[in-house]
Amino acid sequence: MLTLHCYSLPNKWSLLACRVNQLLKNEWKIQVRTLSSAQVATALRPFYFLVHPDLFGQYPRAQHINDASLKVLNSHLDSLIRDQKPSPVSLQFYVKNKKAQGMLSMVGLELNKTTARATVHGILSDFDLPTKYVDNLPEPPKHPDRKINWHRYYDPTSDFFRDQPATHRRRQDLYSWLVKNMGEAERRLAVSEPVRRDIMRLRHSLMSELSLTKLTWQRGLGTTHLRGCLQGLTALTDHHVEIKDLLKGRAVHFGNETGVSFDGNVVLSTSEVRNQWLQMICKLPEQDALIQRIPDMQKAVSIALRGIQVTHREYQPYVLVDNYIGHLRRLVTALGDYRGRDAFPSSWPSSLTELQLVVESAAGPLMLSPTGQILAPSSCPPWLLVNFITENMDQAKQMITSYERIRGQEKVLHRRCQQMLGLDLLDKDDAVLPAMMLECLGHLENEAHRFAPLLSGARVWITHYYAVMLDGEICIPWDWDKETL
Template sequence: MLYGHFTLLFIQTSLVNIPENGWQRSWGVAHKCSQLQSLSRLSHQNPEALINLQGHTVVFADHSGMNASGDVMLGTMDVHHQWTKLFQQLPSYQSLWQQTGWLRERISDLLGGSQVIHLEKLGPIQPIAEHYSTLSTFHKSLMSQHLRLHPRSLHGLTMVLENDRSTPSLHEMGHFIIPTSCDHLKLQIFLQKHAFEARKRTLHRNQLQVEEEAVVKLCLQRLSLMGLSKEPGVNSSQMILCCKRLMEEHSPLMQGLHVCVSHFYSVMQDGDLCVPWDWKN
């Protein structure tokens, strides 16, 4: 595929990581190649501008900046001048990213070893500055009150912080979803009460992920697919069910296709076939 070869060439020449899922939207190959070519032209016209970008993971998105995962976002509607300005600011962004890591560690120490994570698929992309502000506010709030949690009592568990939530909850995949303004006594009681269930769900999630990887590999082989992927909104259970049904159907018309499991039917510009995970016969 032209896009794949172009991506590999750019990565090899610029020491920048552009993953297969480094696209905020399901763009076709023409749009992807256009963005890569634009970045490549900038690297040739102004190679010094990309020095700060080396070693980073690049994600093409609606807006430029750095996300909560530390990836560099390049706005697809921005011009080279705006990208260059972002590259100049990357040392500051990197410093902010390192500070978020420190805050996550401190919060983990205060909350029994549980880890604060950010999952893009559970919400919109969060800029690094907003993520830092959320962590900082929550950390200061925790420091003002004394929680009585054993240092390792929640080790291995994860939590997602949300600014617009009033009560804590437990996600079906085992993540605690914690409001930054949560009363800390209620938070402590909630975490202790639901820790066992969170571990069960986390174990189940991990088992599903292992099963998903095996089923996807088998589906690729049996249907002779060129590729098989899914959109972020499709969970492991849905992906497993979809793959098993595709193998039962075993349509020879799918041979050589790249299938993306989604929530809708669509054919992309590069011929990729999008099918909903609960597709109908």
């Protein structure tokens, strides 16, 4: 570390040198004790080598999604470093499948930790990357005023991992962006139209032949990849007719994992081969036996907490039954032990039926979701859960009421906007909450006279970024009306 020798300078400079030395020492202490931008860059470097958009030039949709998710991640980390409390958000990243060359897998990432350190550690853990570097770093204190230059480790306008100063960029006007890009979007939409028609034919055929109640797929799945999944399921049922009876009357979803969700839906991973689907489908009777136990276990949790509603999280990927059963069992046991020793607070009402509880994995946080649901990890000590409910009961009720009101308004405005703009499709990413969607739709409705000629017949997704997808669908940010630097 640089040190200025005070005794070798004139008096007026000696005092200044001593002051500089003190500042250098303070800065040195901060650098040693806190999680600096350089440390974050080092810790997340293996993660970036998996998901950086530059690695997915042959997969435009994956490239756009990874780029947008990285922007949201950077903003989230920035807020945590400045000791703010950003809302939890769900992100998706595409990674290359190590087992199947040329195939991609999508990994879901939940940003719900309360510190940057915990968030970085969680990212590495979710992507099966080593966490030794983060584990060995000293615990950082909070420095709300310390600004971090995030562009040192990810700048979407720069070359891959080039260290360069941040530049201020003004968001592009939506109308100008549409004028510039709708021609290409319409061209791509026309090229992919036969694929979409084939998808609808395959979907109708499967639903009819298997008597499926629903056939859905994850957001962001490309049309070509989706058609391949539908063709794969069709071929599987043709070659193994015995599984038709097992699938009859069920709901099927193409997602990130293969299994059965806790509400009985069959989930087929879009990155796995048909043989893995077959193995799971043949085990459906065993999974059904587990599903039948879920209502009683949910009821046990509800009774233990005065009738609280035990439900699932809004905007969450499918939860497989094997995992969910384990979470419920752990919490039921802990609550039973607690009720045998302790009483609920006297301030509690006789019934908690207005509240909603979501039981999650042991590693999750205890928190309120943006929709007012209480998210509780199965490992949460009962006394801590009781205290949290006591402190957040009124706020949770208000958030639930607000969410239901906004959700109802969103549905009405959604139909109106789609009709006024003449859109073939109007949908949103899971990371766009109802309040965001409501604000976006309100501005689109007000500007419908300008945008309708450009958007007529378009397929639009409300996201956090601008993009023209390979199949001609376009993505626009929910806050497109805000001019930001």
